[in-house]
Every structure is written in C-alpha cells, then in structure tokens.
Amino acid sequence: MTSTQPAVELSGLTKTFGAVTAVDGLSLRVEPGEVVAFLGPNGAGKTTTIDMLLGLARADAGSVRILGGDPADAVARGRVAAVLQTGGLLKDLTVGETVRLTANLYRHSRPAEEVLDRAGITGIADRVVGKCSGGQQQRLRFALALLPDPDLMVLDEPTTGMDVEGRREFWQALRRDARSGRTVIFATHYLDEADAYADRIVLVRQGRIVADGTTAEIKNLAAGRLVRATLPGADQAALAALPGVDAVEVRGDSVLVRTADSDLVARHLLTRTAARDVEITSRNLEDAFLALTTDHAGA
Amino acid sequence: MTTSLSVPTTDRVAPDRRPPALGGFSPAVLGIELRRVLRNRRTLAFTLIMPAVFFLIFGLPQRGQQLPNGRAVTAYIMVSLAVYAAMVATTSIGAAVATERALGWSRQLRLTPLRPAAYVAIKAVTAMVLGLIAVCVEFAVGAATGVRLPADVWLSTGLGAWLGSLVFAAFGLFVGYLFPAENVMQFIGPILAVLAMFGGLFVPLDVLPDVLRDVARFTPVYGVGEIARAPLTGDGVSVAALANLVVWTVLFALGATRLFRRDTARV
Incomplete structure (x- = not known):
C-alpha cells in the first residue's frame, strides 16, 4: 500500500x-x-x-x-467488503452458486474455489443455503466478502x-x-x-x-486490585495518600480502594484502622468493560 | 533436499478496481438466476404445468368446435391459456423481488458493485425468458393434442402472448417493491386468476353480463388477451385493446420505478 x-x-x-x-x-x-x-x-x-x-x-x-x-x-x-449479522442469503441457491453469482458481480474477483477453501466451506459447496447451519451461513458470508480481495x-x-x-x-x-x-x-x-x-x-x-x-x-485500564472493607467513617484522604492507590470510594459503611498494591492497603486497614471484612479482588478486562460501558446515568 | 525456505504466498496482484461493466448485468449472473428459477418446483407447477393441465381439462373437450372464421376453438383456448401462463410466469419473477427484500438479499447485494438498475434488468429478462418458456410449453401441449394452425398464426399469437406479458413483468416488480413479504405470490396468485377471468382468458367475455363485460375492458389482462388472439380470430387489433395494453404497462412500470427509487434511496 x-x-x-x-x-x-x-x-x-x-x-x-x-x-x-x-x-x-x-x-x-x-x-x-x-x-x-x-x-x-x-x-x-x-x-x-x-x-x-x-x-x-x-x-x-x-x-x-x-x-x-x-x-x-x-x-x-x-x-470494502462486509459480513453482516443476519439474513442476506438466498435459501434456494447452493453455497457454490451463491459464491459464483456474487463473483460475477465484480469486474475482478478471487476464484470461487479459493474463497470457499479459505472460508473452510469447500465441503458444502453443493449444499442448498437453506439447509446450512448458522455458522456455515456465516462462513459463506465471509467467503463472499473475500471475493473482491x-x-x-x-x-x-x-x-x-x-x-x-x-x-x-x-x-x-x-x-x-x-x-x-x-x-x-x-x-x-x-x-x-x-x-x-x-x-x-x-x-x-x-x-x-x-x-x-x-x-x-x-x-x-483494568489493572490492579480492588480492596473492600467495612469501615464506618473512613478517612478517605489518608487512604488516597497510600502509595499505589488510584481511587477511593466510600459507600455508606463500606470503603472501596482501587490500587496497584493491595497488600499495603490491607495492612494499613487492618493495623491502623478499625476496618473489618476485608476483601481483595482482582480486576480484569471484564470489569473494565463493565465499568466503561455500563450506563450509570440516572442510577 | 529442499533447502528453499520461501513460503508460497498469495501475491497481491493489484486487482482491477473499476466498477463492473453494465452495472454488474452479465450472462453469467443471468444464467445462475435462470437455473434457480427453473429449479423451483412451485414456480414450474404454477407457470408451466397448471396452464397445460387447464388446457387438457377445459380445452380438449371443445374439440371439433369452430370459431366464426372456421378456426378451432381449442386454438382459441390454447392461446388464451398461453397468455395466462406467461402472465403468471412474468409476475412471479417480478414479485420475487419482494422475497429477496424480505430475506435481506437486496441488502447483501448493496455490498457488491451490482447497480440497482442492473438488478431490475436481470429480473425483467428472467421474467421474459420464463414467459417465453411458458408460452412454448402451452403451445407444445396444444400441438401435441391436435391444434393445427398456419405457421404465421403460431408465430404471431405466440409473440403477442409473450411480448404482451411484459405488462405483468412490470406488475410483478411493482408488487415486489410494494410488499416485502416472502410469500407474496400466495396473495398475487388469486388476484391474477380474477384478472385473467376479466381478461377473457378462461371464458369468452361474451358470456359475462353486460356490466361486467364493460368493466372487463379496463382491466389489465384484456388488452394482451385481445392482441394475442387477434391473428387467430382475424378480428384485427382494436384501438381499445392496444390502448389498454400500453396504459397498463406504463402505469405498472411507473409505479415500479417510483417504488424502486424509494427503495434504493432508503440508505
């Protein structure tokens, strides 16, 4: 390019x-x-x-x-070519015919056999589309998208x-x-x-x-761990000042600390405060995803 | 032995990126489309077999009867049913647009270089090919069961039935763009039968009450029926029949074009 x-x-x-x-x-x-x-x-x-x-x-x-x-x-x-989510195939054409028909709509396309092979559906080329599973139909859509290269x-x-x-x-x-x-x-x-x-x-x-x-x-975004404890009247500023702490959140009697060093936070909570029920969880991509994509508005 | 480490790769030959000629309309695409149509048992039953059976049931018992000009009544029935076969054939292809829209195939096609006008052209040509086959089958059944006509009458009635069915290719497309339904022919079939009745394809219009006969002259099958049978009856083509055919063809074509534009503009 x-x-x-x-x-x-x-x-x-x-x-x-x-x-x-x-x-x-x-x-x-x-x-x-x-x-x-x-x-x-x-x-x-x-x-x-x-x-x-x-x-x-x-x-x-x-x-x-x-x-x-x-x-x-x-x-x-x-x-540009695309594989869309649903529909878009004629049930009464075979897999091979669908590919050949589409190939003929381009001035230049990859050979039908090649895209069937690359999509892994050479074996079902003679099957009628209506009898193909959802996954097979999706691979057919993929084969069609490969045609124009x-x-x-x-x-x-x-x-x-x-x-x-x-x-x-x-x-x-x-x-x-x-x-x-x-x-x-x-x-x-x-x-x-x-x-x-x-x-x-x-x-x-x-x-x-x-x-x-x-x-x-x-x-x-999802790195670090989450330390949660029950601590009425937690000193938010003191917790936030600990090394490695990203964020401190107080929810009623609970305190949540997002940190890179969960041991240090736990030690602090258990030795310097009246905290109890200390829980440490690791955050993963799923949490980041949820945190970033969940709608909190109006909550 | 093999020392080469070069891996064969699919080298990127810069593909020809020009849009296709004729907007994607090609004999190859037409061929696949035709094969698909001819494989559809339902289409074949309604367009080829049913009209032929009608002829055997309703036409053959009239053997020996003659028209005023001495030609066989069976020939009159055969030409009428050929018109019916052609109109069902062309309508069903046009109306298939409805199915393809419902299935999302039209949307899939919009991800290819195929121009919408080329798509409609493919449908129209396919409709006319199936219409021609329908006329030929009906005539073959007639000929096989004893209909005898001069060559020029075979030809002119056949051409009339076939070319006149263009009005129903337009009608089918109009319906196809009107309803995005998979089973649209189930609704259109009975409508076509009623129209064929009013067009004098099942019984001569003379047997209808006067009021119905007057209404019938303005229905879309009347023109094509009269024109197709004119070479046989020797009555000549009336201005009313010709006007009927032209007006309905234009109306359906305009309607189809309008809906088609609305459909393609709905990006």
Missing part, C-alpha cells in the same frame, strides 16, 4: 431514530492494516455505525470516508449465534486470511474475541467512544 490515506475516517457521525440517539457524534480514524475491535454491549450503536460506514444507512450529521472516497464508491470498486473488511458481530466450536473455526478462518495490508474492523460484544484478534479496541457506549487504545492499554 502506497496510500497514506486512512482506511476509515468517521467524523462527528450522528444518527437518531425518533427520540433515541443511536450514534452520538462518533469520530474514529483507522489506519491501513489495523485490526480494530468495535466493542460494546448490545444497543451501543455498533451496527448503526457499521451501516453508515458501509453506506447502508445515511448519517443525520457527520461524514464517512473510506480509503479516501465515499462508501458507495469503495463498494462499487470492491475495496478488499482493502477493508468489516464484520458485524460475525460469530453471533455460533457455538464455541463454530466461533473458533470462524476466527481461525479469519486469521488464516489475515495478512499485511488488509484493514479489519469487527464489532463484537465478546471481550475475549476483541482481546484475541484485535490490535486495537474501541469501546463504545450509547453511541460514543468511551475508550480507544491498544489491547494492552485497554487491559491496563
């Missing part, structure tokens, strides 16, 4: 459905070659954002640029509804295909998928980006 244009550039993207703001001034820049996970709970606006990104929905405000052009142009030139591949919750084995096989197929140059953006609400397959995680909540960084950076 000689182009220095971003693969994707979203700025101030906004979409409302009636009184609901699905996407709220979302801006994002993705460089060529990045593998980005769009991570958030259901209803966070991931699918709406992807629809606008692909030109399937029109933004109320803001703009979308894909590989320097508009989405329709990128689609017409086969530079796109510069940008967008996947909207590609493993929804698959069992564990199906998910594993799907990601294996995607990983087999992964090579330098292709930009991949996938939406998911599975943390482990984002963790395992993305270089960069964009956390979204209520149509906004609440965190954006490398997988390691996002994991750091």
Whole structure:
C-alpha cells in the first residue's frame, strides 16, 4: 500500500431514530492494516455505525470516508467488503452458486474455489443455503466478502449465534486470511474475541467512544486490585495518600480502594484502622468493560 | 533436499478496481438466476404445468368446435391459456423481488458493485425468458393434442402472448417493491386468476353480463388477451385493446420505478 490515506475516517457521525440517539457524534480514524475491535454491549450503536460506514444507512450529521472516497464508491470498486449479522442469503441457491453469482458481480474477483477453501466451506459447496447451519451461513458470508480481495473488511458481530466450536473455526478462518495490508474492523460484544484478534479496541457506549487504545492499554485500564472493607467513617484522604492507590470510594459503611498494591492497603486497614471484612479482588478486562460501558446515568 | 525456505504466498496482484461493466448485468449472473428459477418446483407447477393441465381439462373437450372464421376453438383456448401462463410466469419473477427484500438479499447485494438498475434488468429478462418458456410449453401441449394452425398464426399469437406479458413483468416488480413479504405470490396468485377471468382468458367475455363485460375492458389482462388472439380470430387489433395494453404497462412500470427509487434511496 502506497496510500497514506486512512482506511476509515468517521467524523462527528450522528444518527437518531425518533427520540433515541443511536450514534452520538462518533469520530474514529483507522489506519491501513489495523485490526480494530468495535466493542460494546448490545444497543451501543455498533451496527448503526457499521451501516453508515458501509453506506447502508445515511448519517443525520457527520461524514464517512473510506480509503479516501465515499462508501458507495469503495463498494462499487470492491475495496470494502462486509459480513453482516443476519439474513442476506438466498435459501434456494447452493453455497457454490451463491459464491459464483456474487463473483460475477465484480469486474475482478478471487476464484470461487479459493474463497470457499479459505472460508473452510469447500465441503458444502453443493449444499442448498437453506439447509446450512448458522455458522456455515456465516462462513459463506465471509467467503463472499473475500471475493473482491478488499482493502477493508468489516464484520458485524460475525460469530453471533455460533457455538464455541463454530466461533473458533470462524476466527481461525479469519486469521488464516489475515495478512499485511488488509484493514479489519469487527464489532463484537465478546471481550475475549476483541482481546484475541484485535490490535486495537474501541469501546463504545450509547453511541460514543468511551475508550480507544491498544489491547494492552485497554487491559491496563483494568489493572490492579480492588480492596473492600467495612469501615464506618473512613478517612478517605489518608487512604488516597497510600502509595499505589488510584481511587477511593466510600459507600455508606463500606470503603472501596482501587490500587496497584493491595497488600499495603490491607495492612494499613487492618493495623491502623478499625476496618473489618476485608476483601481483595482482582480486576480484569471484564470489569473494565463493565465499568466503561455500563450506563450509570440516572442510577 | 529442499533447502528453499520461501513460503508460497498469495501475491497481491493489484486487482482491477473499476466498477463492473453494465452495472454488474452479465450472462453469467443471468444464467445462475435462470437455473434457480427453473429449479423451483412451485414456480414450474404454477407457470408451466397448471396452464397445460387447464388446457387438457377445459380445452380438449371443445374439440371439433369452430370459431366464426372456421378456426378451432381449442386454438382459441390454447392461446388464451398461453397468455395466462406467461402472465403468471412474468409476475412471479417480478414479485420475487419482494422475497429477496424480505430475506435481506437486496441488502447483501448493496455490498457488491451490482447497480440497482442492473438488478431490475436481470429480473425483467428472467421474467421474459420464463414467459417465453411458458408460452412454448402451452403451445407444445396444444400441438401435441391436435391444434393445427398456419405457421404465421403460431408465430404471431405466440409473440403477442409473450411480448404482451411484459405488462405483468412490470406488475410483478411493482408488487415486489410494494410488499416485502416472502410469500407474496400466495396473495398475487388469486388476484391474477380474477384478472385473467376479466381478461377473457378462461371464458369468452361474451358470456359475462353486460356490466361486467364493460368493466372487463379496463382491466389489465384484456388488452394482451385481445392482441394475442387477434391473428387467430382475424378480428384485427382494436384501438381499445392496444390502448389498454400500453396504459397498463406504463402505469405498472411507473409505479415500479417510483417504488424502486424509494427503495434504493432508503440508505
């Protein structure tokens, strides 16, 4: 790739459905070659954002640029391809026919046999789509997306509804295909998928980006431990002054301390204060995810 | 022995990134579409088998009867049912748009370079091919069971039935863009039967009460029926029949175009 244009550039993207703001001034820049996970709970606006990104929905405000052009142009030139969440297949065509039909819509496409193989569905090429499992249909959608050899591949919750084995096989197929140059953006609400397959995680909540960084950076948000104790009238300032403490929160008689050094906090609490019921828990990516994506407003 | 460590890679040959010619309309795509249609037992039963059976049940008993110009009544029934077969065929292909919209296939296609106009063109051509097959099957059944006509009458009635069914290709597309339902033909089938009745395809309009006969002249099947049978009866094509065909074709085509634009603008 000689182009220095971003693969994707979203700025101030906004979409409302009636009184609901699905996407709220979302801006994002993705460089060529990045593998980005769009991570958030259901209803966070991931699918709406992807629809606008692909030109399937029109933004109320803001703009979308894909590989320097508009989405329709990128689609017409086969530079972007997508695996959508549901539907979109003719039940009475076979898997092979669906691929060949779609291949013929491009001026240039990869051979049908090749994409069937890469998606791991060569064995069911003669099966009618209506008789394929959800996972097989999803791999067929993936095969279709491989046809134009796109510069940008967008996947909207590609493993929804698959069992564990199906998910594993799907990601294996995607990983087999992964090579330098292709930009991949996938939406998911599975943390482990984002963790395992993305270089960069964009956390979204209520149509906004609440965190954006490398997988390691996002994991750091969740570093440290949480010390909880029952301590009426806790001295918040004294606790916050301890080395390694990130935050202190008092909830009624309980005190919660987020820290990198839980031993030190525990020792302090047990030796210098009247604290009891001391609990130490480690925080993980799940906690960070919940903390960042759970709606506390109005609570 | 093997010392080379080079791993064969799928080298990135810069693909041809121009949009496809004709918006994606191609013989290959048309071929897959046709194969799919011809594999659908339901479509075949309603477009090819049912009209042929109608002829055997309602046409053959009229053997020996003659039209005022001396031609066989069975030929009149055969041409009428060929029109019916063609209209069911073309409608069902147009209406398949409804199924494909309901299934989300149209949305999937919007992720490909296929232009919406090329999609409609593929549907229209497929409809006309199936319409032609429907006319040929009906004529073959007629010929096999004793209908004899001069070559030019076979040709002109066949062309009339076939080309006239274009009005129903437009009607099918109109319906297809109106209702995004998977089973739209279940609703359209009975409507087509009623229209065929008013178009004089099942019984001659002369047997209908005067009021109904007057109404019938303004229904969409009347024109194509009259035009297709004109070479057979020798009555000539009336202005009313021609106007009927043209007006309905234009109306359905405009309706389909309008809905189609609304559908593609709904990004």
